[in-house]
Amino acid sequence: MFIKNLPHKTVERLSQYRRALLMILSKEKTHVFSHEIAQMLHITPVQVRRDLMLIGYSGNLRKGYDIKELIELIGKIIDSERGQRVAVVGLGNLGKAFISYFKGKRSKLSMIAAFDINPEKINRVFDGVPCYHINQLTDIIKQNNISIGIITVPSEQAPEIAESLVLSGIKGILNYTPKPLNVPAYVYLEEYDMITSLEKVAFFAKKNDERFK
Template sequence: MVEHDIPKATAKRLPIYYRYLNLLLDSGTVRVSSNELSEAVKFDAATIRRDFSYFGALGKRGYGYDVEALMNFFGEILNQDTLASVALVGVGNLGQALLNFNFHQSSNARIAAAFDVKPEIINTIQSGIPVYSLADLESQIMDQRIDVAIVTVPADVAQDVANRLANAGIRGILNFTPLRLDVPNNVRVQNVDLTNELQTLLYFINNFGDK
């Protein structure tokens, strides 16, 4: 994988650029300007140019960016050719919905294994994904070389699950539970909180009105 020292905000925008470039390429578009990209992805053109500049001079003045070259370039940075296997722990309401969602269609990740403690769901296939007993967590993670886990268990067991994931060698956790997880330094946690997102949206609507 290519290593680049880039700001976190830029890194977060890369998958968005990548997805849009993919669409452009599919529609036969050969080149794109930062202004056109800006219209589509809703980041201002200066931000886009600055983001791209971290990777060297990719665009040409008056020409814009070559869609295919840019896409290949970002694909390499994002490691798109390697399909990352992800585990999901907790196949309840939210877990089921995520299993149903085909991450692979729009990213380089797919859920390869799910885990739960409910006997009625263990050893079944849900949305094409095998559900294992929590007792098999460590062995499956190691056998399937899983690096990342999505945690959708009740909050009161989330820390326990995180400890086991960390011990099994997981390097990243997408945490949907309201609990803020305590993990070793080599494990990265990304928290997803829909309530927070909704509150933020309401705040902006109530305080700033129209854009």
Template sequence: MNKLPEKTIGRLSEYRRTLLNCLAKGKTHIYSHELANLHNFTAVQVRRDIMLIGYSTTLKKGYDVKALIDVISKIIDTDEGINAAIIGVGNLGKAITTYFNGKRPKLRIVATFDNDPEKANRVIAGVKCYPISEINKLVNELDIRIGIMTVPPENAVSVLETLVNAGIKGILNYTSTPLSVPQNVHLEEYDMITSIEKVAYFVKQKK
């Protein structure tokens, strides 16, 4: 189970979210095609992903929701959980903190950072905000493993450097500055303008 396709990882996360909803509604079993229809996937895709993670059912009444959640969680989560931090408490940083916090017990946003003295040392969106100068110290103190960058583009490079030097191993870059990191750091980038432009392109093609 060591080499799951990257696309599968993304879908597993989405399956779990949906499965948790099902569980909350009291649904105990779910067919591959049901799970597929709740997303925009195909039933085969669902079955294959589930095969890849080593879960299977002998029944023909669908997958056991609870059991499937557990298998997925074992893959995505760690026992002790992972701590993340938001760097840059603008609208986006606040949005993510608010949206996220408390949703996943094994994934916690334990700090936010901003270089605006107005914000530093206050609690923003439920999480304490520290001055950026303290990143290095706090990454170690709070065992922060993931940095979510929502700073202005011109600060992205220097913030990245601070994070990497502090020993962070996972970066999620929401700034519009493309970044690069050493081999031993995982970087995921997402640019909203690109997404909107992609949609615009396909809308244009439709006509």
């Protein structure tokens, strides 16, 4: 399904809507109102309705949105029809955390491989994901048509890993190291640094505190 130029933030929220909807799906409810979704995610009902408008979904005036239908539609929009395969590079704590957290999550993404240099980890399986030596990276990625790479290695090694990933034909990179990477324009890059997040929380917590006291 094709919708032109969905805003970045809307894409992010669609993923969150789906997650939230899956959580309440079990609870024998079949429909949900925009303000209920909004409350779950700390946003406004207008925001929700606007996003749903953008993806062309219509709810029922009296009952709200059909949960199952909406989950399905979001999938049609944000998932790739043929699925996408993912690899984690770096099986330290963060890499392991990602894999175990990913485990059992539905969706069209499948975690295919992990890479490390530690001999104790290589050729073992972690939460269903086999670990290979980093020097097999290109081969495994090409063979399995893996299109997304998650970088969780020590930051010094991040640039060379990124380069290998790009050369192996990866399409998107999620970088969890504090080292900003350079990749060609045809590779989508997202960077996240935990310390930056923490410092942001610290700043606004301090500020908030001053405001409320």
